[in-house]
Amino acid sequence: MPTWWGRKSCKNKDDNHSNSRGISTDRDIKSCGVGVDPPLTPTRGGTPRCSREFAGASSGFSGFDSDSTEKKGHPLPRPLLSPVSIHQDHVSGSTSGSTSVSSVSSSGSAEDQSQLVVSRGHSDVKFNERASPKAVSNRPTSPLHQRLSGVVSLESSTGRNDDGRSSSECHPLPRPPTSPTSPSAVHGSRIGGGYETSPSGFSKWKKGKFLGRGTFGQVYQGFNSEKGKMCAIKEVNVITDDQTSKECLKQLNQEINLLSQLCHPNIVQYYGSELSEETLSVYLEYVSGGSIHKLLKEYGSFTEPVIQNYTRQILAGLAYLHGRNTVHRDIKGANILVDPNGEIKLADFGMAKHVTAFSTMLSFKGSPYWMAPEVVMSQNGYTRAVDVWSLGCTILEMATSKPPWSQFEGVAAIFKIGNSKDTPEIPDHLSNDAKNFIRLCLQRNPTARPTASQLLEHPFLRVHTTRVANNSMPKDASPRPFDGSYSLPTRESYPGRLSHDNYQRQPVSRTIKSPR
Numbered sequence: 001m002p003t004w005w006g007r008k009s010c011k012n013k014d015d016n017h018s019n020s021r022g023i024s025t026d027r028d029i030k031s032c033g034v035g036v037d038p039p040l041t042p043t044r045g046g047t048p049r050c051s052r053e054f055a056g057a058s059s060g061f062s063g064f065d066s067d068s069t070e071k072k073g074h075p076l077p078r079p080l081l082s083p084v085s086i087h088q089d090h091v092s093g094s095t096s097g098s099t100s101v102s103s104v105s106s107s108g109s110a111e112d113q114s115q116l117v118v119s120r121g122h123s124d125v126k127f128n129e130r131a132s133p134k135a136v137s138n139r140p141t142s143p144l145h146q147r148l149s150g151v152v153s154l155e156s157s158t159g160r161n162d163d164g165r166s167s168s169e170c171h172p173l174p175r176p177p178t179s180p181t182s183p184s185a186v187h188g189s190r191i192g193g194g195y196e197t198s199p200s201g202f203s204k205w206k207k208g209k210f211l212g213r214g215t216f217g218q219v220y221q222g223f224n225s226e227k228g229k230m231c232a233i234k235e236v237n238v239i240t241d242d243q244t245s246k247e248c249l250k251q252l253n254q255e256i257n258l259l260s261q262l263c264h265p266n267i268v269q270y271y272g273s274e275l276s277e278e279t280l281s282v283y284l285e286y287v288s289g290g291s292i293h294k295l296l297k298e299y300g301s302f303t304e305p306v307i308q309n310y311t312r313q314i315l316a317g318l319a320y321l322h323g324r325n326t327v328h329r330d331i332k333g334a335n336i337l338v339d340p341n342g343e344i345k346l347a348d349f350g351m352a353k354h355v356t357a358f359s360t361m362l363s364f365k366g367s368p369y370w371m372a373p374e375v376v377m378s379q380n381g382y383t384r385a386v387d388v389w390s391l392g393c394t395i396l397e398m399a400t401s402k403p404p405w406s407q408f409e410g411v412a413a414i415f416k417i418g419n420s421k422d423t424p425e426i427p428d429h430l431s432n433d434a435k436n437f438i439r440l441c442l443q444r445n446p447t448a449r450p451t452a453s454q455l456l457e458h459p460f461l462r463v464h465t466t467r468v469a470n471n472s473m474p475k476d477a478s479p480r481p482f483d484g485s486y487s488l489p490t491r492e493s494y495p496g497r498l499s500h501d502n503y504q505r506q507p508v509s510r511t512i513k514s515p516r
């Protein structure tokens with residue numbers, strides 16, 4: 001039983017005693033040299049967030065046991081200690097409940113940057129040429145390219161870093177160590193902070209086929225001719241004389257600043273970026289399977305084992321992200337990529353840390369269906385709970401191919417999400433564990449929603465993780481080679497499940513031999 005299991009309120013709960021439970025997570029995080037879920041000050045309990053809309057909502061989180069008969073003790077993993085410098089003063093010093101809020105503050109200020117936990121995830125991770133991590137304060141700074149100085153100053157409401165220097169004098173983020181053969185050392189590219197110019201044509205990344213267009217730019221396949229590796233190139237035109245272009249650049253700059261600090265198997269890896277005469281290009285891990293949205297469109301809704309598998313991985317990425325005081329704010333099928341092995345990669349960090357009136361407006365221009373009520377109602381101080389709501393919507397999307405309330409359009413949808421007391425319909429074919437999990441995510445009161453780390457302990461996923469045969473695919477979610485026989489599931493196959501009503505009528509084991 002998780003230590004928080006019996007608690008009646010989610011107030012003052014945090015992620016610090018649990019981490020993502022995915023096997024792949026531990027493996028890869030160790031290899032990345034960063035820890036999971038550094039100690040955090042609880043952020044939700046201290047923020048008065050209940051508005052009239054939430055008055056009738058649940059008062060607190062009371063565990064996951066409503067549908068589960070499994071009540072055995074469940075030791076929580078100890079958080080891995082990160083070798084990198086963590087801004088403890090920030091993460092433990094806040095009593096205002098604004099820890100996560102500040103990381104997504106509207107200003108996107110240099111102060112915010114300094115508050116982010118710096119993990120040294122960067123381009124070389126996929127090329128095994130990473131240098132050892134170092135604390136921010138020891139890193140040299142890189143100058144910003146003058147053409148982008150205006151854009152970057154948009155990032156900061158104050159225009160100044162926390163050391164008092166203006167953002168045009170010095171970049172808030174460290175320059176990473178580069179290796180002569182790493183993508184980050186490619187002429188004109190950079191990681192983690194400022195941009196460096198490159199005469200066009202020098203890049204080792206060759207632009208390939210067009211992959212798609214997002215709100216803030218185009219995405220192409222790329223190929224590193226030195227390494228023979230592929231990447232995705234996200235590109236924005238560098239035209240700073242209109243507001244839309246400025247916003248696109250700001251968004252991409254935001255994505256760079258965030259992604260360059262992250263290293264997790266369930267978050268798309270940042271390789272570097274490059275500024276040419278006309279474009280700002282960001283080089284990212286190429287995830288060839290496309291998005292969950294695309295897979296749903298092509299192949300229809302997913303089965304429950306696949307939903308379990310994907311949800312566990314999304315949560316592992318979210319727990320890591322939230323442990324770094326970062327809120328994604330745009331979790332939905334279109335922003336979650338799937339690699340050919342079924343490994344999930346959270347992508348599109350353009351909205352993370354953006355809470356300006358303008359960007360909120362922009363997100364309304366996008367799709368509201370995945371937005372938490374408090375986001376739709378423009379409540380101040382979004383917390384990590386907004387991602388948990390969006391995860392609930394994404395699970396419904398995976399189960400039905402549509403987001404909740406998709407029968408409503410525009411203002412009607414916004415009204416339904418923000419103003420009504422209704423909760424989205426949950427399909428009947430899902431198991432009780434799945435239904436319970438979704439209901440927990442879709443609580444209108446954000447303080448009642450469990451954290452990502454807590455959700456990783458939910459029976460819906462916990463049973464699943466015991467059945468995972470390898471790092472990413474559960475037995476039921478991956479094809480098995482056919483060896484001429486097929487065993488129907490036995491009680492022994494699903495020991496955790498069999499305590500549950502849904503699984504008590506499993507068929508007796510039989511073996512069907514195929515004809516020779």
Ligand SMILES: Nc1ncnc2c1ncn2[C@@H]1O[C@H](COP(=O)(O)OP(=O)(O)OP(=O)(O)O)[C@@H](O)[C@H]1O
Pocket residue numbers: 211212213214215216217218219232234268284285286287288290291334335337347348366
């Ligand atoms: N790392 C990547 N690997 C492979 N394809 C990618 C990658 N990143 C983005 N894409 C694809 O490129 C297209 C555009 O992606 P992008 O993130 O810019 O916008 P979006 O998420 O579709 O929309 P929006 O920006 O409005 O949220 C999508 O089809 C997406 O699947």
